[in-house]
Amino acid sequence: DAKTTQPPSMxxxxxxxxxxxxxxSTISGNEYVYWYRQIHSQGPQYIIHGLxxxxxxxxxxxxxxxxxxxxxxxxxxxxLRDTAVYYCIGAYSGAGSYQLTxxxxxxxxxxx
Amino acid sequence: DTAVSQTPKYLVTQMGNDKSIKCEQNLGxxxxxxxxxxxxxxxxxxxxxxxxxxxxxxxVPNRFSPKSPDKAHLNLHINSLELGDSAVYFCxxxxxxxxxxxxxxxxxxxxx
Numbered sequence: 001d002a003k004t005t006q007p008p009s010m011x012x013x014x015x016x017x018x019x020x021x022x023x024x025s026t027i028s029g030n031e032y033v034y035w036y037r038q039i040h041s042q043g044p045q046y047i048i049h050g051l052x053x054x055x056x057x058x059x060x061x062x063x064x065x066x067x068x069x070x071x072x073x074x075x076x077x078x079x080l081r082d083t084a085v086y087y088c089i090g091a092y093s094g095a096g097s098y099q100l101t102x103x104x105x106x107x108x109x110x111x112x
Numbered sequence: 113d114t115a116v117s118q119t120p121k122y123l124v125t126q127m128g129n130d131k132s133i134k135c136e137q138n139l140g141x142x143x144x145x146x147x148x149x150x151x152x153x154x155x156x157x158x159x160x161x162x163x164x165x166x167x168x169x170x171x172v173p174n175r176f177s178p179k180s181p182d183k184a185h186l187n188l189h190i191n192s193l194e195l196g197d198s199a200v201y202f203c204x205x206x207x208x209x210x211x212x213x214x215x216x217x218x219x220x221x222x223x224x
Contacts, residue, residue, distance in 0.1 A: 034211055043116070043202050043215030044155065085153070091211040099145075099167065100211060102155040 004088045009107040012082075018075040020106050022088030025069040033064060034091050034100070035073045037084040044087065044102075047073065078110045115139050116216035118203050124222045125193055133188045133219045135203030144186035145204040145213065146178060155202070161186055162208060193223045 005023040012018040024033060034049040048055055048062045050071070055062045061074040075082055087105040116137045125131050137144065143162040149155045159178045160167045166178065175191045190197060203216040 032211065038155075041200065041218065043204070043217050044213075046212050046214065049212065087155075089211075099157045099160055099169075100213065101157070104154070 004090055004103055006086070006088055006103065006106045008104065009109070011109050011111055012075075012078045014080060014110050014112050015077055018078040018082065018108060018110070020073040020075075020086050020088075020108065021070065022073070023070045024088065024090050027068055027090045029068075031090045031092055033062065033068075033071050034089045035060070035062065036087045036089065036100075036102075037082075038087070038105070039081075039084040047086075078108075080110050080112065082108065083110045084108060116203060116205055116214050118201075118216040118219050120219060121217065122220050122222075124224065126224055127193055127195060129193050130189070130191045131193060131221070132190070133201055133203075133221070135186050135188070135216060136184055137203075137205040137214070137216075138184065139205055139214060141205035141214070142183055142208050143206050144180070145206075146186065146188050147202040147204065147215075149200045149202060149218070151199070158188075159186075190221075195223050197221060198223045 032049045032051050035047040036044045038044045048057050048060050050062045050064050064071040085105040085107050087102050089100050119134045145160045146158040147155050148158050157169050158172045177189045179187045200218045200220050202218045204213040206213040
């Protein structure tokens with residue numbers, strides 16, 4: 001799995017967009033970028049994943065740079081319930097390894 | 113209905129004892145996992161199990177063993193518990209070899 005680098009912590013005002021960066025310069029061509037979050041000792045929760053194109057779902061948007069060396073997770077209107085540790089993970093989908101390697105993540109604090 | 117459930121939620125036991133943690137998923141997934149989250153909040157894969165194929169993280173002591181009575185269950189057995197086994201254990205499941213995993217609520221194990 002690709003090694004990822006994330007800032008240890010970030011703050012975001014409630015209602016504003018939260019932009020969480022991730023560097024994954026060693027990601028291989030067929031590794032996807034996955035984002036998970038963990039809210040206060042609950043089980044991690046899948047958010048979104050992508051390979052090359054930008055992706056959007058009901059929770060977030062994922063912007064991947066053209067060279068695939070970095071990406072940004074965007075929570076468009078952060079709420080207090082979005083306070084969590086966010087993990088960026090490089091992993092395979094389909095054939096191949098499917099074991100997730102969690103790093104230290106980014107602790108996002110949404111402030112009222 | 114809970115997608116991935118674990119029992120018990122809390123487990124306090126003494127060193128040297130043998131204990132089990134149960135995990136059930138009702139998502140129809142055919143791959144299940146066990147993760148350990150230590151006091152420093154690092155989340156590490158322990159096992160993945162798919163169609164009778166067991167993949168073991170080489171760092172996991174052989175005192176830990178997963179048992180799968182059927183596709184919906186993957187229980188974790190721990191023999192001769194040690195103080196260092198104290199952690200939160202998460203079960204997860206996914207479709208075959210997919211990295212979009214669904215996690216249970218966790219079992220907090222305390223060894224005294």
